[in-house]
Amino acid sequence: MADEDPNDAVLSDVEGDDDPIPIVLPSPSPSSSTVPPPSAAAIAAAEQRVRDLLAELEKERGARKSAEGTFNRLKSLAHDAIRQRDEAFRDKEAAVRRRDEAIRDKEEAARSAERTVAELSDALRLKDEASKQKDSLRSEMETAAQMLLSGIGKISGKVSGYKNFSASGGLPTSQKYTGLPAVAYGVIKRANEIAEELMKQIDAASKARDQAREQVEQRNYEIAIEVSQLEAAIVGLREEASKKTSEIESLEKMVAERGSRISEMEDEISKLRQHGDDRDAKIKGLETKLESQRPLIFDQLSYTSKAYEQIREILKCVDKDNNDLSEPSDSLFMWEEMDVDDNLRSLLDGTKSVYELARVAVEKVRDRLEDSNNKVNDLNEKVMELLAEKQHIGTLLRSALSSKTDEVLHVAEEGLREVGIELRLDPRDEHDSNDSGENEVYILADALGTTVKESQIKIIELQHLVEALRKGRVQSTEIPFGCPSKRDFPTEASYKAA
Template sequence: MASAGDEDNDAVLSDVEDDDQVPVVIKHSLPEDVSVERFREVLAELDREKQAREAAENSKSDLQVSFNRLKVLAHEAIKKRDECTRQRDEALREKEEALKSNEKLSADLAEAVRVKDEVLKQRDDLTRQFDEAVKAKDTSRSEIETAAQMLVTGIDKISGKVSNFKNFTAGGLPRSQKYTGLPAIAYGVIKRTNQIVEELLRQIDSTAKSRNEAREQMEQRNYEIAIEISQLEATISGLREEVSKKTSVLENLEKSMAEKDGKMSEMERELGDKLNLAENEVSMLTQLVSEYDDKLRNLELKMESQSFYRLKQGAPGTEEDEISTLAGALENIIKQSQLEIIELQHSVEELRAETSLLKEHVEAQAKELSHRKQRVEELEEKERVANENVEGLMMDIATAEEEITRWKVAAQQEAAAGKAVEQEFLAQLTALQQELEEAKQGVIESEKKAKIQRRNSSCCHGSKRCR
């Protein structure tokens, strides 16, 4: 606020200082119009104006000095006004703080009065509570003794219930070197309860372990039986496949042997026919050759007789040429017939060799067929033995299944008995936990009551001392 006033005053003063001076206009006349009087008047007027200007300048300097003084005074007045405003604000703020502190002191005074009343009331309550604590102390002592007796009796009953597993009553309750009184009894009860619970859990674990071992043995036996059955089935299926393959091969061999026998019989028949034809041809050719030999011999005789006759008669040589030609033709025919006879003999020998080879092949096929039949009989015998083994294994499997059923029934009965025992254990454990919780709750309540009694007694002693 002070700064705003200073700025307004500065603005007003600056407006006064910034006023422009009015210019003096001097009119000049022409030199020919100026006279001496006029000149003097002008000089006098100039002197007056000069004096007036000096007076105006002096008054202006005085006004400037007075204005500066007024400005300084205005600044001081504005500062004083701001200082007064600030002091007034501080006074108002101190007044408000004083009012607040007054209200706070009034509230503190009221609170002190209220606290005093509450302290008096609490003193009366503590006196009453002290009397009640004295009564409750006697009551809690009897309750603690009753709770200790109940804890000892309850843990003895629980120990008697599980005495068939282990004797927990020998030697009494576990003792503690740290606690005495009811906490020592609670410690012994808790320790005994933990021992009973550990024994029950160990019994449950051993029962579950034996049940799991029996189950694993049954599963292992079932697995081994399944493996043996699968192996036997695979063996039987392999034998059946082998028998079917051998049977099909045997049937194919029998068919091929039958076909070969037919072909062999047909070939033998054809070879016999060919051999007969060849022998007939050979005999015919032999007969023909013999006839040609006879004819040739006759011709030679005739030729000799004719040549002798011709020599005697001196006949021409044409007949001799004709005879020689016929003789050459006969020789050629005889040679050709001999060649054909030789070829026929070779073909007969080849047919005989081929027939012997075919007979040997037929004998080999017959031997192989008999060997295959023997192999098939052996496979059938193996199949019969395998079937007998399968029947025996099926009987073993049936026996094993009956045994497994008996084991399963026994395991189920054992599991049912184990579940019953486990449920009984759990029921006993639940009852033990419940009794333990009740005992803990009784101990906690007894400790709370004892603490309250000690606190009340200390408060009563303190109030008596204050009195």
């Protein structure tokens, strides 16, 4: 900053005189207007003087222009000189810094030279030791190279069943290495190729195992769905059979009560006929008795009509497509206030119609039970087919895994034996190392067998239940065999848990 202050002062001095000094011409004074006009000589002299003044003015203007040009050149030269001076100062400072850096570099080079001398002495000592070991290592390297070549050749011959490595004309070579490193490079390259080929074979075996596992899981899922459908259908059958059994027992009780009442009424009518001679004397008693029996008969007619309607509803539920059921006559169970014989006859006709409807209902229910038994048998056959497929898949999985494992172990044992290492690899040890692969397949197969056995036991129990229901006097309505709803199917989480 101290060096720049004089420069700024100089520049300001140079730039301060940029504006030219104005030239002021004398103007005529107003007092001359009162002067009398000059003569011709004076006018000529004045004109000559004006011409001289104009010439001097032109000269002054030219001199001023030349002075301005000179001043501008001097100004530019001053600017250049000041700029060069500043650059010279900056170059001087940079040269000083470079000198200091060179001195520091020189000191560091001297210290590094001392370290290099010490290292050189150590290197000479190590060189002497290395020269002594070089001769011994050379023979060992030749022996190791021969052993590597013979060993990798024998291993290549053992795995020639997967790929022929000897067809390439020897070991892979490299322009970067020579001698034992080149041999080691070729052996490592060939071993890498053999390992990659073995890994490909193992990957193919694992892919086949995964595909088989997916097929087993799919079959397990389908079996679980079919078993759940069967269980849902049989549970619905059991519930409907229990409900209809209770209803039929109540109907049988009602029919028995009506039969006992009708027999009592027939006995009373026979007694009335036997005592016809005493009719006139007992008219009032008979009227009171008829009045007492009339609500009973009315109740019997009403209950018979209700039973008739219930059995018709059962028939409609069992056989919805049957439109041959005749509509009940309105006069069949109608109460006649005046004629008792007609009321009893209508009661008998109603009881007969109830019996006919009950017989038809029993036949319909029996047919439906036979259909359900046929469906249960079909489901049993499907379960047996699924069991046979499961056993076949398990056998294929075990045979494929055992064959691949035995081949790999045999190749490894032969290669080690040729190198000079006697080692017996047990397939069981390899299986222990691959528990995450094979044991998973065996566990899936065992879980499938357990699930199928449990479903067979449940099916047998349900068959016994159906046989027991068939032997009894069961009259039930239609048992729906539709597909179960979505919530009846096992979810994926429950299937995995099983």
